[in-house]
Amino acid sequence: MDPHKRSATIEVMAADETVLGGGRYGTGRDGYDPMLCYARQWPNRVWAVEGCNGIGRHIAIRLLADGEQVVDVPPKLSARARVFATGQGRKIDATDAHSVALVGTRMAGLRPVAGDEQLALLRILVDRRRSLGEDHTRMVAQLHQLLLELIPGGATKYFSAAQAKAILAKVRPRDVAGKARRRVAAELISDRERVYRRSKDADKSSRSWSPPPAPP
Numbered sequence: 001m002d003p004h005k006r007s008a009t010i011e012v013m014a015a016d017e018t019v020l021g022g023g024r025y026g027t028g029r030d031g032y033d034p035m036l037c038y039a040r041q042w043p044n045r046v047w048a049v050e051g052c053n054g055i056g057r058h059i060a061i062r063l064l065a066d067g068e069q070v071v072d073v074p075p076k077l078s079a080r081a082r083v084f085a086t087g088q089g090r091k092i093d094a095t096d097a098h099s100v101a102l103v104g105t106r107m108a109g110l111r112p113v114a115g116d117e118q119l120a121l122l123r124i125l126v127d128r129r130r131s132l133g134e135d136h137t138r139m140v141a142q143l144h145q146l147l148l149e150l151i152p153g154g155a156t157k158y159f160s161a162a163q164a165k166a167i168l169a170k171v172r173p174r175d176v177a178g179k180a181r182r183r184v185a186a187e188l189i190s191d192r193e194r195v196y197r198r199s200k201d202a203d204k205s206s207r208s209w210s211p212p213p214a215p216p
Contacts, residue, residue, distance in 0.1 A: 008059055009093035010035060012042060013101040024093060027059065036066060048073050048104025050096070052113045060113050061120070071110040077103045122206075129202040132195055139192045146185040150178065161193045 008031075011022035020042070025035035039045055047063050049056040052072035060070050082099035104110065143164065148154035150171050155164070168186060173179050 007031070007093070008035065009097040010039070011094075011097040011101040012039065012045075013105050015105060017102065017105055019098075019101075022097060032059075032062060036063075036068075045069070046071060046104065048100050048110070049113070050078050050100045051075050052111075064113060070113040071104060072113050073100050073103045073107075073110060077107065081106075125202065125206045129199065129206060132199045132202055136192060136195050136199065139188050139195065143185055143188045143192065146181050146188070150181050150185065161189055161196070164189045164192075 006027050007024055008027055009022070009024040012020040014020055021038070023035070023038065025031040025038075039047075045068075047060075047068055047070045049060045049063070049070055050073045051057070052060040052070065054075075056072075060072070063070050078096065078099045081102045082095055144154060144157075147164075147167065150173065151167065155167055159167070164185075168182060168189065171182055173182055
């Protein structure tokens with residue numbers, strides 16, 4: 001996978017590790033459809049995708065939706081296979097595809113990827129909540145730094161948006177840089193309030209999620 005080039009390089013390998021084909025395809029619809037069509041000339045196929053919980057997730061999800069069998073190749077295993085196969089660890093598309101194919105062919109017990117919509121939904125909600133939390137932490141740190149430059153000693157470690165507004169209301173810098181700091185601090189307070197509201201909404205969405213009932 002190469003997310004920067006928006007491409008996926010594949011290698012078709014038989015059980016005896018004979019290379020039967022391969023190619024590089026774009027990950028857009030114009031590239032994905034020809035890739036799938038090319039692979040379907042081998043009826044007993046299993047896709048080995050590197051990092052199905054990370055860099056390869058977008059491809060794995062699409063393959064599952066199209067009825068394909070997918071197994072997850074951990075990046076550590078493919079990196080080890082790449083070193084043994086090439087004698088060095090340099091990552092290029094062709095060697096990446098070959099190392100993933102080797103792991104998929106040689107390793108028993110690779111985790112099959114299942115198309116669990118409920119799990120995918122929960123992952124989306126959790127990722128969104130984590131991202132909002134990171135945004136909030138970053139804004140608070142930046143706001144603390146600006147207040148430290150605007151007020152001797154800065155502000156207390158913990159303060160609400162209302163308290164931050166009250167603190168900032170007492171600050172009247174006269175220099176150009178000070179005015180810019182105050183303006184940016186005010187923007188950060190507003191942004192922090194917005195992120196806080198979205199975080200609460202994300203918490204509600206996560207709490208309202210419940211796993212599907214177990215089959216009888």
